[in-house]
Amino acid sequence: IQLEVGFRPQSLEPLLLDVVPTIQQTAALALGRLASYNDDLAEAVVKGEILPQLVYSLAEQNRFYKKAAAFVLRAVAKHSPQLAQAVVDCGALDALVVSLEDFDPGVKEAAAWALDYIACHNGELSQAVVDAGAVPLLVLCIQEPELAVKRIAASALNDIAKHSPELAQTVVDAGAIAHLAQMILNPDAKLKRQVFSALSQISKHSVDLAEMVVEAEVFPAVLTSLKDPDEHVRKNATTLIREIAKHTPELSQMIVNAGGVAAVIDYLGDSRGNVRLSGIMMLGYVAAHSENLAMAVIVSKGVPQLAICLAEETEDHIRSATAWALGQIGRHSPEHARAVAMANVLPRLLAFYMDAQSSDDLQAKAKKALKSILQKCTYVPALEPLLHEAPSNILKHVICQFSKVLLHDSKARRLFVTSGGLKKVQEIKAEPGSLLQEYINSINNCFPEEICSYLCFLFALEQLSCFQTLPSNQQECF
Amino acid sequence: MARLEWLQRQIEGIKEEHVIENREHSAAVRLQSWFRGCQVRARLRLLHRKATIIQKVWRGFRARNQFRQMVKKAYFVMKMNFYNEMAIRIQRRWRGYYVRKYIHNYYALKRYLEGLTIKNEQVRKDLEEFAELQRREMERLAREREGQRKCLQAQRLHFLLSTEQCPGVFNSPYRDFPHEMELRLRSIKPLLAKNAPLRRDSGGSPACSLPPVPSKKPQGPFRDPAEVLQQRYRPLEPTLRVATSITALEEAREELRREEWRSRVIDDIFQPFSNAHKNRKYERTLHGTSSYEQVDYGTKYFREENKEKRQGEKLLFFSLGLSQNHPGARVHSPIHVVQLLGQREQSTVLTCVTRSRGS
Numbered sequence: 147i148q149l150e151v152g153f154r155p156q157s158l159e160p161l162l163l164d165v166v167p168t169i170q171q172t173a174a175l176a177l178g179r180l181a182s183y184n185d186d187l188a189e190a191v192v193k194g195e196i197l198p199q200l201v202y203s204l205a206e207q208n209r210f211y212k213k214a215a216a217f218v219l220r221a222v223a224k225h226s227p228q229l230a231q232a233v234v235d236c237g238a239l240d241a242l243v244v245s246l247e248d249f250d251p252g253v254k255e256a257a258a259w260a261l262d263y264i265a266c267h268n269g270e271l272s273q274a275v276v277d278a279g280a281v282p283l284l285v286l287c288i289q290e291p292e293l294a295v296k297r298i299a300a301s302a303l304n305d306i307a308k309h310s311p312e313l314a315q316t317v318v319d320a321g322a323i324a325h326l327a328q329m330i331l332n333p334d335a336k337l338k339r340q341v342f343s344a345l346s347q348i349s350k351h352s353v354d355l356a357e358m359v360v361e362a363e364v365f366p367a368v369l370t371s372l373k374d375p376d377e378h379v380r381k382n383a384t385t386l387i388r389e390i391a392k393h394t395p396e397l398s399q400m401i402v403n404a405g406g407v408a409a410v411i412d413y414l415g416d417s418r419g420n421v422r423l424s425g426i427m428m429l430g431y432v433a434a435h436s437e438n439l440a441m442a443v444i445v446s447k448g449v450p451q452l453a454i455c456l457a458e459e460t461e462d463h464i465r466s467a468t469a470w471a472l473g474q475i476g477r478h479s480p481e482h483a484r485a486v487a488m489a490n491v492l493p494r495l496l497a498f499y500m501d502a503q504s505s506d507d508l509q510a511k512a513k514k515a516l517k518s519i520l521q522k523c524t525y526v527p528a529l530e531p532l533l534h535e536a537p538s539n540i541l542k543h544v545i546c547q548f549s550k551v552l553l554h555d556s557k558a559r560r561l562f563v564t565s566g567g568l569k570k571v572q573e574i575k576a577e578p579g580s581l582l583q584e585y586i587n588s589i590n591n592c593f594p595e596e597i598c599s600y601l602c603f604l605f606a607l608e609q610l611s612c613f614q615t616l617p618s619n620q621q622e623c624f
Numbered sequence: 625m626a627r628l629e630w631l632q633r634q635i636e637g638i639k640e641e642h643v644i645e646n647r648e649h650s651a652a653v654r655l656q657s658w659f660r661g662c663q664v665r666a667r668l669r670l671l672h673r674k675a676t677i678i679q680k681v682w683r684g685f686r687a688r689n690q691f692r693q694m695v696k697k698a699y700f701v702m703k704m705n706f707y708n709e710m711a712i713r714i715q716r717r718w719r720g721y722y723v724r725k726y727i728h729n730y731y732a733l734k735r736y737l738e739g740l741t742i743k744n745e746q747v748r749k750d751l752e753e754f755a756e757l758q759r760r761e762m763e764r765l766a767r768e769r770e771g772q773r774k775c776l777q778a779q780r781l782h783f784l785l786s787t788e789q790c791p792g793v794f795n796s797p798y799r800d801f802p803h804e805m806e807l808r809l810r811s812i813k814p815l816l817a818k819n820a821p822l823r824r825d826s827g828g829s830p831a832c833s834l835p836p837v838p839s840k841k842p843q844g845p846f847r848d849p850a851e852v853l854q855q856r857y858r859p860l861e862p863t864l865r866v867a868t869s870i871t872a873l874e875e876a877r878e879e880l881r882r883e884e885w886r887s888r889v890i891d892d893i894f895q896p897f898s899n900a901h902k903n904r905k906y907e908r909t910l911h912g913t914s915s916y917e918q919v920d921y922g923t924k925y926f927r928e929e930n931k932e933k934r935q936g937e938k939l940l941f942f943s944l945g946l947s948q949n950h951p952g953a954r955v956h957s958p959i960h961v962v963q964l965l966g967q968r969e970q971s972t973v974l975t976c977v978t979r980s981r982g983s
Contacts, residue, residue: 405747
């Protein structure tokens with residue numbers, strides 16, 4: 147649409163009142179296109195008080211006019227909550243709800259779309275839409291044979307249910323879940339996107355709602371949609387699984403038993419970028435509930451996949467989600483921590499923690515994950531590199547773990563010395579009486595006195611003669 | 625003198641005797657006291673010995689009792705320890721068994737995880753197959769659509785078929801074998817205009833579907849391409865006669881009838897210039913009555929106008945609270961007031977009340 151600067155929508159107003167219906171419809175269509183282009187124009191439309199006129203004639207005129215009027219209302223309401231509030235204030239809701247009952251599917255689609263854009267901004271507007279009695283009619287619209295009407299009705303229910311648990315409960319009480327669940331098997335991709343999104347918005351609020359969604363027998367069908375060619379369908383399906391899994395261990399158990407974890411891990415392998423986020427979070431939630439579930443995630447080969455995600459992704463929020471998920475998996479027991487450590491994840495987490503450029507959220511999550519994994523980790527080859535690089539607050543956990551392991555395992559002790567770990571331990575300065583000092587003492591007690599003092603001596607020599615390198619035979623003589 | 629000396633000698637003698645007496649006395653006293661002391665000491669020794677014996681016996685008795693108690697207690701403690709030991713052993717075995725079987729059954733967990741891996745493999749395989757099927761389906765659809773499109777193209781370009789005399793575009797004599805398009809052209813039937821599928825407008829310019837008219841001006845007496853396009857795509861402008869449907873008159877009549885049916889409020893037929901209803905009392909409609917302003921009656925004057933007719937009835941001076949000038953005026957309930965009035969006043973009161981409600 148080519149516009150002149152300073153074009154006023156008020157000039158279209160007399161055309162709306164024209165006798166010839168075609169002119170009215172065209173004028174309304176033009177208004178709608180103007181309003182949807184730019185929000186200043188939409189404001190001008192509102193200020194010019196054209197909306198009450200439109201609402202009044204929405205009730206009476208023929209279906210083309212109704213479609214055009216609903217288009218204008220939608221175009222105005224989509225820009226901001228204030229404009230949507232203005233639309234609601236003109237009494238548009240009742241007229242739109244009445245036109246939802248119209249026979250023509252085009253009118254229904256336009257009305258449902260306008261209601262969708264009104265409801266998407268915030269909770270009060272959605273409440274107003276619900277109070278106008280739109281929800282049962284939307285549920286009826288979902289059952290219509292036309293695809294466009296179904297899509298828009300599903301999208302409207304999605305936007306209504308996402309704001310609060312009460313609104314989601316209202317949507318559920320109207321019997322929406324059964325119809326939405328039936329539409330999962332529909333071949334159309336856009337419809338499936340909306341359906342999954344609606345179901346996930348409903349189930350995210352509380353356990354009861356999630357259980358109701360599960361009872362509608364969505365489960366094996368959702369896993370097949372994880373292989374859908376359309377990317378957004380896959381993403382929304384994963385979001386639905388995540389929202390269901392996060393509430394209770396029983397729901398997660400049910401998802402795991404249905405093979406959901408394997409499907410999500412495959413999905414993570416196939417997708418790239420931002421869409422991986424919900425899959426990663428789903429694995430994190432499942433592993434967080436109990437150690438059996440975390441073991442199930444490990445067994446389904448989740449940890450290598452998460453390590454790949456950690457390595458490949460560049461966005462900070464995805465990395466922090468991956469760090470969180472790995473922390474949840476590894477924190478339960480030494481077995482879990484071993485599985486996580488064997489995937490070579492710890493040095494990367496440490497790098498994220500130390501990197502000054504990573505965001506605060508990433509650093510915090512990486513640190514927490516490292517700590518929780520390290521507190522249970524007894525896998526020495528993974529602890530070794532950390533010994534050399536870690537800062538002091540991480541280092542004390544590493545030393546603690548070493549002190550626990552080295553007490554009992556003689557082979558590990560030999561390896562520890564030969565790999566230079568003991569030397570590094572001597573180099574660490576710790577305040578006497580702190581925990582770190584205690585751990586260092588307990589490590590030193592595992593080895594004969596001479597070795598420790600020899601290594602101290604070597605370290606002191608190095609400190610003093612930094613320009614000279616020691617002859618190598620001295621280092622080998624013990 | 626002599627007596628004195630004698631006395632003095634006596635004194636000395638007496639003194640010596642006294643001294644000797646004293647000496648003997650003190651010696652005797654010493655002997656006696658020593659002896660008494662011995663007696664007493666012997667007595668005390670005896671008593672001590674006896675007391676010792678009594679205490680000894682008593683202490684032995686007490687100690688033996690205590691010892692017996694201690695032994696009993698030690699035995700009891702030993703027994704309890706033993707029982708505790710055994711109980712601990714039983715509990716240890718039981719707890720180990722219970723936890724290993726019901727709470728943290730390692731083998732069940734292992735079996736579950738094995739089952740889970742199998743299930744995961746199954747799910748993965750199923751999903752792979754499903755994805756494969758979908759992919760094949762889409763490929764098949766794409767191929768079919770492609771085939772149909774080519775068929776349609778061939779049907780449109782059927783005139784490019786090669787003849788015996790003249791080889792067509794796709795059947796060049798330099799080729800080893802004809803192009804697939806040529807084979808297609810040979811196999812299809814030409815497209816009839818009435819059966820042609822509707823060309824889908826892409827919404828853009830209609831010039832997309834035809835080959836573009838080249839902008840380089842070709843040699844010869846050809847018209848301007850813009851003119852040609854205009855002529856080609858001149859929109860249909862049907863005359864009004866053509867555009868109206870054949871039943872337009874009936875439809876208009878229906879419409880008028882419906883309009884009339886919807887909008888007619890008054891059922892009386894309008895009869896202009898008719899003297900027939902001259903005498904009928906003209907009833908004002910409610911719309912025409914109210915003027916949305918303060919009525920004079922009730923503010924400017926309260927009294928009735930036709931006093932003669934009303935003299936028989938009671939006159940009530942009241943204010944219905946219509947006047948804002950009397951804020952302290954008592955407002956009677958309008959219903960009571962109306963009931964007290966006669967019929968005619970009721971209508972006026974009603975109109976006043978509606979007026980007051982409207983104002």
